[in-house]
Amino acid sequence: MNHARPLPGYLVTRYHGWKATTYAENSAWYRRLASEGQRPRAMVISCCDSRVHVTSIFGADQGEFFIHRNIANLVPPYEPDGNQHGTSAAVEYAVTALKVSHLIVLGHSSCGGVKGCYDMCSGKAPALEEKSSFVGRWMDLLRPGFDRVSERGLSEEAATSALEKEAVLVSLENLMTFPFVREAVESEELSLHGLWTDIGEGGLQYFDPGTREFGPV
């Protein structure tokens, strides 16, 4: 790897500041986390988007959440075909090895991946249809959600927002196709949660299986 470069100086400076304060104040806990291993209460699956900070929203500290982040917080269906499935590996590790008690899927407003899916499925983004588009192929996972949304005759803005919430629901549905997830859910060792956050307004909604709607927490 001749291409790696030193870390930009402003990050080095900030790191040293963290070391001298946050680390110093918590070193006993960090050492214990290192020696005894992690024991997170929840797994969170959220988007890579730089505007989504699940640790900030929930005041979480090191050791609390096992976090997988991918484009549009999607979980593929169970497919044990021997190929590489990074998201499925993360879910498997969290549920079978770490035995987390909660699995939270967190969607968000203004999601670029969901917008790309909407455009692709509406025929407005042919480049995303190409075999070589990693984003396009990844967003194929959300096609079932698009189909459900497109039946509702919404405006483009409302449809995109609805599709962001479908990304949460599709992931929750796909999670239940994993035998180890279903088993943990049915034995009440694991509970699933669907959330959606509004970045600009700082809002947080959860999926209520009773009403089958998202509503404020």
Added chain:
Amino acid sequence: MNHARPLPGYLVTRYHGWKATTYAENSAWYRRLASEGQRPRAMVISCCDSRVHVTSIFGADQGEFFIHRNIANLVPPYEPDGNQHGTSAAVEYAVTALKVSHLIVLGHSSCGGVKGCYDMCSGKAPALEEKSSFVGRWMDLLRPGFDRVSERGLSEEAATSALEKEAVLVSLENLMTFPFVREAVESEELSLHGLWTDIGEGGLQYFDPGTREFGPV
């Protein structure tokens, strides 16, 4: 989705605290991020491990880092085969759509995924060799790193630690197999960085291509 459950109350409480404080103090910025879109300076690829908090270490706030997290911070090689590649999709989006200037791969000590890889490749974890093991198949990505480490005749503890750093290097190598990454690196629009953090001691090392070693930042 009849299986979704309301959010645990302690998280609801913390969220409302965040809304009344951190959100309130930053609402103008969050609204602007929502209306104008994100413009992160860097993409970070780190592990899902609950003990790794890149935003904390670097004093980063919402909008600064586009973050992908998977088991053992691995990037697969470029493989545009039409299948779902969540990590490749995240890299593609960051480099081609967001045009981030830095791509940081952050490994860490006590990595469970790396330990699993070590055990699997040493013949001590046959379950991980099974086709149906998502973690095993994902950790196959690190086999080239295991081969390099095993030539060095290290103790198990030293070998596992070396393998954590190999996870960073393998990812950096694989990143360069993506045409759009290579092009951005060669035109100096993107720089790659390899880091490894010691959870218990709060240490941070970077890969220096001159010495071909990791050393303190």
Added chain:
Amino acid sequence: MNHARPLPGYLVTRYHGWKATTYAENSAWYRRLASEGQRPRAMVISCCDSRVHVTSIFGADQGEFFIHRNIANLVPPYEPDGNQHGTSAAVEYAVTALKVSHLIVLGHSSCGGVKGCYDMCSGKAPALEEKSSFVGRWMDLLRPGFDRVSERGLSEEAATSALEKEAVLVSLENLMTFPFVREAVESEELSLHGLWTDIGEGGLQYFDPGTREFGPV
């Protein structure tokens, strides 16, 4: 301009060092800032004093803060009389063109401008009262602050320190006389912040509108 001289050698040397290190590590980001334009999150108004380094205190890098520095971090009241108002121009540009989310006024200890104001208003610096004194006329902006402080019967040392904080408050008050500032504040697109730093002790206080006092951050 026959009077311009080449840059002193020690600065040329340091510049070349910066170019080979900091610039080289961040060139991708600097190029992006150049091609896409700045998008700072905050405007900071601080003193010209060589001992005040807002970027250092806040670990800020290029692109984060739009910074105006003048004597005693003062903002004049809104006065659209067609004359040159450099501070008002900077505020106008930051709020209406760049749409910054935060506007921070940072005062500091041992402020020479504030001390001059105190002496002038106490009758001890007649030279500053002269029409031709640019510093004196500039410090006239702080006379309302002096009046408030002088009612409190403080020692000279305490009064000077109080006047440094009044410089922050007078500026915040005057900022609200600008229609575009008031509008942005009232629509919650902009928030104002008053700070004061102690140079020798490295302290940082903020104005709390609840208690109407400055207290440690």
Added chain:
Amino acid sequence: MNHARPLPGYLVTRYHGWKATTYAENSAWYRRLASEGQRPRAMVISCCDSRVHVTSIFGADQGEFFIHRNIANLVPPYEPDGNQHGTSAAVEYAVTALKVSHLIVLGHSSCGGVKGCYDMCSGKAPALEEKSSFVGRWMDLLRPGFDRVSERGLSEEAATSALEKEAVLVSLENLMTFPFVREAVESEELSLHGLWTDIGEGGLQYFDPGTREFGPV
């Protein structure tokens, strides 16, 4: 001031990091700066632009540079009319009270203020011509530079870049209209320097009075 808000938490965190590292390492020097007063070697006049960091470029620490920053690094001509002249006050303080040895005017590429001046003087920005435009009235200072540039028959891009350098020269010329500046220059107690930096490329040029051109330092 009921409108002031607490400082955003990420800045508070970074400040505490600075306090525990940079401040702690330099506290003896900062305390001496506080007790003995500043004694800067140079005054720098640069733009408010968030991409211009003179302390970074020159590796300057607290106490080295007395820095005034305004839109487009402009100095108005000497005008002792009893009105408020923030830039003139800063120059007066630096030269007569602090007796700095160098006065550096630093222009830069992609300057929004200079671009506004170019558009205004070309008849393309009528809003900037209005009496109530603080930016427009401030940029009036650069009209003599526009006149000189417009005689050269350059493309818009080349003309804007040339105007950025004129902003430096106009400021240097105006500085010499201040009696205390002229006197200090003529007695060789003060030297003036004109610089221009290219943000994207990290370049630095100085005005050479011999060739009457800007060239690399």
